Each structure stands twice: as C-alpha cells, then as structure tokens.
Amino acid sequence: MSTTHVQYDIGGMSCSFCAESIRKAYERTEGVEEVNVSLAHEEVRIRYDSGVLAEVDLKDTLRDLGYTIRDPDKQKRFEEQQREVEQATRRLTLSGAAAIATAGLMLFMIFVRGTFESQALWMDLVTLGLALGTMFGPGRYITEKAYNSLRRRIFNQHVLLEAGAFAGLLGGFLGLFVFPTFPTVHFFAVSVFITTYHILSEYTSLIVRTRASRAVQGLLDLQPDTARRVRDGEVEEVEVDELESGDHVRIKPGESIPVDGTVLEGESAVDESVATGESVPVDKGPGDEVIGGSVNETGTLLVEVTATGDDAFLNQVARQVEEARTMKPGVVQLADRVLKYFVPGVLTIAVASFLFWILVPVVWSGGPFGTEANVQRGAFAALAVLVLGYPCALGMATPLALIRGGGLAANRGILMRSGDAFQIFQDVDTIVLDKTGTITKGEPAVEEVVAFDGNESDVLTRAASAEAFSEHPLADAILDCADERGVEFPDPDEFDSVTGKGIRAEVDEMRILVGKPGWLTEEGIDMTTARDDIDRLQARGYTVVCVAVDETVVGLVAIGDPVKNDAAETVERMKDAGITPVMITGDNERTATAVAETVGIDRVMADVLPDDKRDEIRRLQEGGERVAMVGDGINDAPGLTQADIGIAIGAGTDIAIESADIVLMGDRLGGVMDSYEIGKSSYRKTKQNLLAAFSFNGIGVAAATTGLVHPVFAMIAMVLSVSVVLVNSFAGQLLRGERLNTDFTAESDTSAVDTDASAGAEMKTA
Template sequence: MSCSFCVESIRKAYERTEGVEEVNVSLAHEEIRIQYDSAALSEVELKDTLRDLGYTIRDPDKQTQFEEQQQEVKRATRRVTLAGAAALVTAGLMLFMIFVRGTFESEARWMDLVTLGLALGTMFGPGRYIGVKAYNSLRRRIFNQHVLLEAGAFAGLVGGFLGLFVFPSFPTVHFFAVSVFITTYHILSEYTSLIVRSRSSQAVRGLLDLQPDTARRVRDGTVEEVEISELETDDHVRVNPGERIPVDGIVIAGETTVDESVVTGESVPGDKIPGDEVVGGSINETGTLLVEVTTTGDDAFLNQVARQIEKARTMKPGVVQLADRVLKYFVPSVLAVAAASFLFWVLVPVLWTGGPLGSEPNVKRGAFAALAVLVLGYPCALGMATPLALIRGGGLAANRGILLRSGDAFQIFQDVDTIVLDKTGTMTTGEPAVEAVVALRGDEHSVIRRAASAEVFSEHPLADAIREYANERSIEFSDPETFDSVTGKGVRATVEGEQTLVGKPGWLTEEGVDLMVARGDIDRLQERGETVVCVADDESVIGLVAIGDPVKNDADSTVERMRAAGITPVMSTGDNERTANAVAATVGIDRVMADVLPDDKRAEIRRLQDGGERVAMVGDGINDAPALTQADIGIAVGAGTDIAIESADIILMGDRLGGVMDAYEIAESSYRKTTQNLLAAFSFNGIGVTAATTGLVHPVFAMIAMILSVSAVLVNSFAGQLLRGESPNTAFAVDSGTAAADVDDSASTGCETKPDAADANTSAEPDTQNT
C-alpha cells in the first residue's frame, strides 16, 4: 500500500463483504486486521478479496518478513539504477541535439527510435509496477499520483508516436524524453520515501528476543537444559541470580528480588517468596529460584504483549496524507482539463464559424494541447515534498537529540490535544535514589554512615542507593563485623560493635523494634510515594531513609509547556496509585491512571481516540510498547528498551523530557514546510497546465517546470539551514546509529505486490486474523 486511497479502497471492500464485523487497515505497516463471522466467511474468501483488489499477501512470519523487507530495498535500488541510467542517456541525447546539432528537434530517425526504446524500457521495465498500481486504482475508480504519472508518461508516448507517424512537426524526441524523466523521477521519489520512512516491524522480533532460548528444567532430581518450546505446564525450572526468568510461573522454592520493569515499568525490584507469581522476561537479581511453569506459548506474557502490539498497529487511526487530499481533486481536474483542451480546439472552430480560431477543426493543436496538459499536470516535486520536509525536520531535531522517524508525525503532532506520559524512566529518572533522611537519634550523617556500613555486602538496589548517597556526600563507612541478609525484608549486621537492623518497617516490628516515635514520619514519607528504610539497633529506631525515583529536573516545565500549547497531560503507570498521585502532584498533572498493565494502557489510549482525541504517548519500557504503537504519535525515551524505541514515531535520544515539546514544535514547523512544498509544486503545474491549454507549449517546458518545481522545494526545505551552516542530513546519521533502523532494513512504502503469498496469521482472539 502506498497512500490513503489504498487504505480506503481495502476498507470499503471488506465493509461491503457480508460476514465481516470489523476491519482495521494500517498503511504504515501494510497490515490488515479483520474480525469476521467464521460461519459466514472463510479465510480463503478474505484473502481472495485482497487478491481481487490487486494485492498479494505477505508471509506474516516475522522472521521471513525481515528478509522480505531487505529484498524490497534491493529491488527499489535496482529500479533507481536502471531508470537513472536511462534518464542520463536520454539527457545526453537531448544535450547533443541542442549544443551539437543546434536544434530542439531531432533530425535523425535513429534518435527518435533510441529515445522510444528508452521510454518503453523505462516505463515497462523498472516502472512497470507503477502501471500496475495505476491500473488497479483506475479499476476501483481511485485517482491518485500513480494515475496522474501514467497519464503524463503515456501522453509522452502518444505524442512521440504522433511525431513518428502522423505529425512530422511534433517534437518526437522530447515527448519520449518526458516519459523517461517522469517515470524516473517518480521511482526516485518513492525510493527516497523508502529510505527515510520509519519501520517498526522489528519491534515484535526485538521483544521476543528478551525471552531466553533455553531453560534449566528440573525433573526427578535431574537438571537438564531444554528449549523454551519444550516446556509444559507444571514443569519446574531453576533460575540462578542475574538470569532472566524464562517463563511465566509460580515460585515454589527460594527467595529473591525480581526486576519486573518488563511488566510494570517500576524501577524498584519486588520481593519474591514461595507462592508468588513471576513473569517471563523479568530478571532474577539475588537468590536462586525454583519456578513452576503456569503458562506457555501464546498465553505467555511476552507473547501477549507481542499480539497487543500487532493489534495496536492495525487499529491505530489512519492519517490521510496532505498530498493525497490534494490529489483527490487535482488528478480528476488535470484529466478533465486535458479532455476539454482537445475538445476546445476540435469543436470551437466548427461551432464558431468565422471566429479567430478558423473554421476547420484543429486536431493537431488539440492533441498537442491535451498531451501537454497531461505532461505538465504531473507534479514532479510532489513525491519529494514530504520526504524532504522529513529530512529537514530530522536534521533540526537531531541537533536537539531527537529522532523523527515518521512522516505522519508532521501531520498529526500539531493536532495532538492529549499527551499520555509513563512515570518511571519518563517522568522520573528510573533509578532508586535517597530522597530524604530523618534522624531520630543523632544526625543525618550518623544515620547514613550506620546504614551504609550495614549494607556494604548487600546486592539489593536500595542498598546501592544508600551507599551511593553516602559516597556523594563523602560520608565514610566501613565493613560490618557480621552480616546476614533476610531476603525481601532487610539486613542484620554488626557495625562498630553494635547490632544494627536496616530494612522494612514491618520487619523491624517483627524483630521487636518500637517504631511508635517514627510512625508519623513513616506515614508522611510513604504518602509521598517513597520507600521507607528503617535503621535501628536492638533498642529503638535510629533514623529513616526515604528512597524514591526522583522526578526529572525538566518534568514540571515540560508539563507547563504542554498546557501552554493547549495539550492535556495524563500520567499512566503500572506503579501503585499512591506513588503515581505523588509524582503527578509534583509536576502538576491532574489526570492519573495507576496500576495499569500494558494492554490497559493501550485500551485507555484507544478509548481516548474513540472519543475524538488525538493522543501522543511517551514511554520507555516494554510495558509501554503497545500504547506507543496505538497512539497517534508514539514518543520513546532513548534510554529505554529497544522494543519501546522500535514501536515509536519519535525518539528522544537522551533522558530530557523537554524533548517532547521540542519535537512538537519541530513537527509543526515541518508540517508548514510540507504545505509550502506542495504549494510550490502545484503552483508550477497549475501555471503550466493553464499555458498548455493553448496548444503552444513545447515539451521542453515540461522538463523546465520539473526542474523549477524541484528546485523550489529544495530551496524551501533547506535554504535556511544551509545559510545557518546546519547539515540537513543529520537525521540519517542519527537514525542508522541510534535507533537500530539501518536503511537497508527499512520497510517499503510502495504499493508493489509482494512476490510470495502466504497464509494469514490467526491470533488468539476468536475469528480474528492479521494478514
């Protein structure tokens, strides 16, 4: 699929098919999601509908899809090379005519035949796929850029043939040359779109790579390493410290802390004891676990998230490109003017006898006028308008540490009225840090020294935060004489000859420590969403250490910029409601969604979209990926996970949240440039078409108009940057090096049918398939 017209024609075809309940079409990913009544309709019939529309079906196997994308880029490169060679030879012949022979017209039949061969070779060789697109569009009564291109290219052929066999005064070589140049330029513009357009099909592949390939299965006392696919429900697997948990399951032996940011995005690991659930892909940090498998295959958490991403991609609201909206009216207008021009010169002299046009039908002039209108009607700069604006905007954004990966972002971002922000790693730094110290005996210095000494041998992230705090403030601490870690509760140590307990308030109460004097401070700190660590000796509590996830320095100012732009900020997090509300209050956000799982985030964004809101999502974790994909604009924090980055349209290369509004402003500017580019492109064509109706415009002027319109678009896109000494190509350097988005891996933007057809992939939802 290449444009909004493809989306609409496919949607309409399925909506008119009895048995289809819902259809969602994704132009960006060339995917269709169909919900249908299997009693009334079969998968074969659904596929036949696509084939009847002129498409083939890509193999949904994600492994082969990656290779197919690489092949598409190679085919596009071959097309550009062949068409470019033909255009260079044609240009050489024309220069030979003008500067050597001193004439605009050919004086040798061999030149006519050579340019004819080049025109036919270009149109039906590398440009054949354009003709297929144009035919399928016309068959469905859709007028798009492919129809307009083929009208101009065939007009060149017809004009050349008329010069060869009917009207010797026709500029034969120039008409044939127009066919070559128009086709070549369109191939070049689609190739440019191909290499700058974002692709996210690697997202699911990157996600599934998080799950280990093998697991240690324990059966009858024997440990064996097996493939994940071999595991069955109720199997037991052993997970050592530092390893990813391979499957979803229940802990049946062992105690540990687990980094579950894969599920919740929360930076502070959770404690796990026998009976607790664990999720595949999360990281076992401290102790050895024996886990009983509870879900496998499609029911596993990571596979569910993968399906949610696929579902979100096809249910994402479509965007009608500005160029498509213009073409909807421009193409029929050009075709109508061409027909009217021919009829004018043929009929008016007959109907207006004695008029200034003579009394005989002027078929030759009418044909020349109609052909010139069709030739000049193709806006050569049209295909470059959006990609060049993307390159320009990408260069500006890259200078601010932002990667714009989607042309749609230019058109949508300016209409966004709601921005949903993840908390951990997005609004906050994503790393536990000491937020406050309360000294109940002695001073803060002594409390931290005592706590850091007790935690020297602990591997818990909260212990790391305490030691880091002490080091930053040059507070010296020493190794404890004795040390005992109580998993999930705290540590017991001897520091400078004194018994010391550092841990959760509940555990210290179990150990007989009276926390009555600290209760008010504990409640106050916990209300702020912070984790409270108590420091005590055998008799009483010495002090409290509050550990939290600090809010980023620019979070509150970014929220203010959103409100100033008329955008409503919303926080969505897998963290608990108390912590979420505390962070939201700090930065000035009123709407909060807490305790939400990945699909809940996606569903909430879908609900907002169904209510007519344009939504951007900002996140950094795996749990944000479905929501990033579902949102009109997905914005990933570059310090986050690969899956979040690959699911997004915009990437903030650092952790500065203010980049969100910087990207908004750049997108607005780039959209204005796209509008100006299209206006420039169509202005030259509008003037040219008007002049062509006289029947006096030489085909050379079509080439001049092509050069002028492209030059205008280039100047408008990059003149300001070049004058300021900025590089317009910065976006490519950032894209290939940071977003794991190598140009050769980019997905095709064209409507080209795929070489292989394959069966559709059936999802876990009843009667729903992704094709």
C-alpha cells in the same frame, strides 16, 4: 460463516495512497468483512470468511498490486527492508543516469543546435531508447502497479504517472510517424523525467522509514528459550513451548522468569518492570503471582505455571500491539487528499481537451476555434495535460518537508518514523506521560537521609557497611550514595540477608539491622521516634529503609526514583503550548501524586495495567481529545500504539520503540516538545510546498488545454515547480549554514535553533 483474522507485514508502501489502494482492493474482494491498513508500520489486518475466500487469495491480491509480504521473523524482515533499500538505490541510480543523459541531449539541441527540435533521427532514437529503458527497466514495477490498480478500478498516483509517461511515448511516436511538427525528443524526455521523479519520491520515503527502525528488535526475545521443569523431584531442562499449565519450574537468582505462574516455594525480590515499568523490585513469596519476562533478583523460586502460549503476558502484549497498530484509524496525508481528486481530474481534463478540439470546431463552425476537427491540436492538448498534470512537485512536497523536518529532528537526537508524526502532532491537545523512565530516571536512588543519633554520614556508614555484600537494587542505591558523598565504610564481619525484609550484619562488634520498618518492629526495635518521619517520607512516595544499631533506630534512608532534570520545564512548555499533560503509571496513587506535584501535572492515572493504559488512551480519544503518549517500557507499548502519536524514550525497551511514531534517542524529556515544534513547522512547510506545486500544476493544466504548450516548456515548468519546493524546504537552513542530517541516526541532543520552527517562537534545546 467462519470468520478468520490474518495480518501481514507489507513491503513496497510509500504513501497513504498505497494504503488506500490496498484497502479498496480488499473491500472489493468477496468474503472480506473488514480491513485495516497501517502505513506507519506497513501492516494490514484482514477479517474474512474462510468459507468463501482462501488465504492464498488474500496474499495474491497484495502481490498483484505490486507489494510484497515480508517474513514474520523480525530479523529476516529487517534483511528484506535492507534489500528493498538496495533495490531502490539501483533503480534511482539507473533512472537518474537516464535523466541526466536525456537532459544533456536536450541542452545540446537547444544551446548547440539552437533549436527545440531534434533535426536528426539518431536523437529521436536515442531518447526513445532512454524512455523505454527507464519505463520498463527501473520503472517497470510502477507500470505493473498501475496496471493492477486499473484492473480493480483504483485510480492512484501510479495510474496518473503511467498516463503521463505513456502520453510522452505516444507523443514521441506521433512525432516520428504522423505529425512532423511534434517535438519528438521532448515528449520522450517527459517519460524519462516523470518516471525518475516518481522513483526519487518513493526512494526518499523508503529511506526515512527504514533508517528510523534499524535498531528495532523483538519483544519475545525477553523470554528465555528453556526452563527447569521439576517432576517427581527430578529437574529437567525443557523448551518453554513444552510447558503446560500446572507444571512446576525452578528459577534461580538472576534468571528471567520464563512463564506466568504462582510461587509455591521460596522468597525473592522480582524486577517486574517488564509489566509495571516500576524500577523497585517487588518481594515475592508463596501464593504470589509472577510474570513471564520479569527477572528474579535474589532468592530461588519454585513456580507453578498458570498461563502459556497466547494467554501468557508477553504474548498478550504483543497481540494488543498488533491489533492496536492496524486498528488505529489511518491518517491520509495532505498531499494524498489533494491527489485523491487531482488524479481523476487530470484524466478527465485530458479526455475533455481532446474531444473539445475534435468536436467544437465542427459543431461551432465558423467560431473562434476553426472550422474543422483539429486532431493534431487535440492530441497535443491531451498529451500536454497529462504531462503537466503529473504531480511531480506534489509528490515531492511531502517527502522533502519530511526530510527537512527529519533532519532537524535528527540533529536533536529525535527520530520521526512516519509522516503521521508531522501531520497529527500539531493537533494534539493532550500528552500522556508514563512515570517511570519517562518523567523519572527509572533507577532507584537515595533521595533523603534522616539521622536520629549522630549525623547523616554516620547513618550512611552503618547502612552501607551492612549492605556491602547485598545484591539488592536498593542496596546498590545506598552504596552509590555513600560513594557520591565520599563516605568510607568497612565490610561487615557477619552478613545475613533476610529475603524480602532486610539485612542482619555485624560491623566492629555492632549489631546492625537495615530493612523495612515492619521487619525492624518484628525484630524488637522500638520505632516510635521514627514513625512521623516514616509516614512523611512514604507520603512522598519513597521506599523507606530503617537503620538500627544495637537495638536502637539511628536513622532512615529514603529511596525513590528521581525526577529527570528537564521534566518540570517540559511540562511547563506543554502548558504554554495549550497542551494538557497527564501522567499514567502502574505505580500506586500516593507515589504517582507525589511525582506529579513535583513536575506540575494535575491529571494523574495510577495503578494502571498495560492493557488498561491502552483503554485509557482510547477513552480520551473517544472524548474528542487528540492524544500523544510518551513511554519507554513494554507495559507502555499498547498505549503507544493506540495513541494518535506514540513517542518512545530511546533508552527504553525495543517493543516500545517499535510501537512508536517518534523515538527520542536519549532520555531527555524535552525532546517531546522539540518534536512537537518541529512537526508543526514541517507541516506548515508541507502546506507551503503543496500550494506552490499545485499552483504550477493547476496553471500548467489550464494552459495545456489550449494545445499550444510546447513540451520543453512543460518540462521547464516541472523543473521550476520542483525547484521552488526544494528552495522552500531547505533555503532557510542553507542560508543559516545549518547542517542537514538526513541519516536520521544522530544522537546529539543539541542543535542550532530553527527560527521558524513554531511560527516565530524560539525552540528550546537541551
């Protein structure tokens, strides 16, 4: 046995019934050992025996079902999605025009001619043309999907749709050639309307999914394409793919590190936020490891390559994201759970209704159902059951609730990327929050200034003067603080940067040292008077910069990552909703605990690496918790994908956004609970819509079995059911005069309060 894995990006999926159809098709294919389908990210991962099955057969299965395999290149994939939207728009335009024309003809018959019947052959033929044109024009892809599903004994929404559409055609032909009393035009009209409704339903799903991912870019773009390889003292620029373990690479200040490796020569501060998410650069020297994709800030480094290809850090993260995305258990939407039993149920009732009017009058001769087989009534009953059984309102219930919730969310600067976000969020009982860039602002800033000689302004003046020519991020924080406080400072007369330690400068004939406490001790500065304050500030998780003038320490500057203004309030909202907040970070436990205490979080996971974040999320899930995760960095991507709901801060990295179910367009943390409340409200609307739609379908099917339901009344019932769903979804907003944002690209963080968003509780806005 030769077990192989493949993964495909799929085009054409619209609901979890599509995911279920794909899963069933592969499970029934000899040689397939395991299949996982992700609707949210439109992907399938297959484990199969390559000795039994060829990969081309796997691709053919998808294509036979009516789906496409997208190009793995992200830019080309985006272009394909755009073409899908354009194609869906054309289909909706054509089928919508046919539906309007058909409705106009029916209204002409009813209100001008005063009859339900056409009474003219030209009307029958025109409606027949519209029906055939709709079904085999814009609706042809549905017919192909239904046929290929039936071939594999898969009963899904496409099968039921085509059963209803062909029932309409059959009824119309019976009216033309067999039973003159059959309402020919109305049966043909059924084929037009249910096909159009289905195209509209799939169009809404496609729009929601595509628009929410327009800005998504690739993870591996962070890696430079080339590197400076050093061999025998000669430097040559080569493609990164050509590098091998053991090669030596030189990286200059400001450049991205192209590979994972170990520093051989040089000292520098390296921004490793790509891996750890932490905003403060890490000092690197000989023997230290560096990670591909991180940024070399100050000095020049000579690095020995230790990992390439699939073993490199960024490639490992990408692979973890792909695996977690497809392995995460799929969520069957509420509507699809109903349709799972509704589809075969309707088909069974249609057959039973036909057989009833054929057999019962004969078997029970003289009973209330007549004395002979009633073929016309049986056919009418079976056809009416299929027509009334097509769940057009059921199919619209979830997309309309999703559009409603998505519009409310967009008005608050939130993108709800999948239906899972609406359905699962209400059951979440634990929210795991990354620290840097999520709870905190993600940029170093001065938190406190301590003066031992003079005042705080004097300390800032000395520190800013010494750091005036430095490019270190901590120097930027000091200079920004001086500007904010209006502190003026002269440029240094002399300046010397000691990589990884601090600054020596001469200002107005004063010798100034600014740097780490240990370095100042090495330089002969007595740090005794500053020790208590240094320990206090470090205990709070701050990076402490000491300032000495002429061999005497005059003050300290504490630099940290400030907590977001709404972080504590958001944590409190979580607790009020019965949700447990947990902080997870790659930072050290001391810093993590200090930040957690500031915002009111009791559970803290510190020193956690990217793959460990995913494992920690999985452990919580295995313990029975429903978990949402909030993050913004590449290091968060595997965890975001593993979580039941992944929430990305929109100001973060593209891979985090791509891995998430919900994207907060700004950096406001309060959007997490806004999303929760909107999701909870929208799911309630979905259930209300489904109850209303199912009531119409259930009553209609029961009535249709009598064989007495006229197609025009069936169509009226369909229109009423959709109207009820529409009114329930949007009437509240229309009555309150709210603007529904359906573009899903809003960046506003405020909106009118949705009074029904959380069972009567007022939603908080920024």
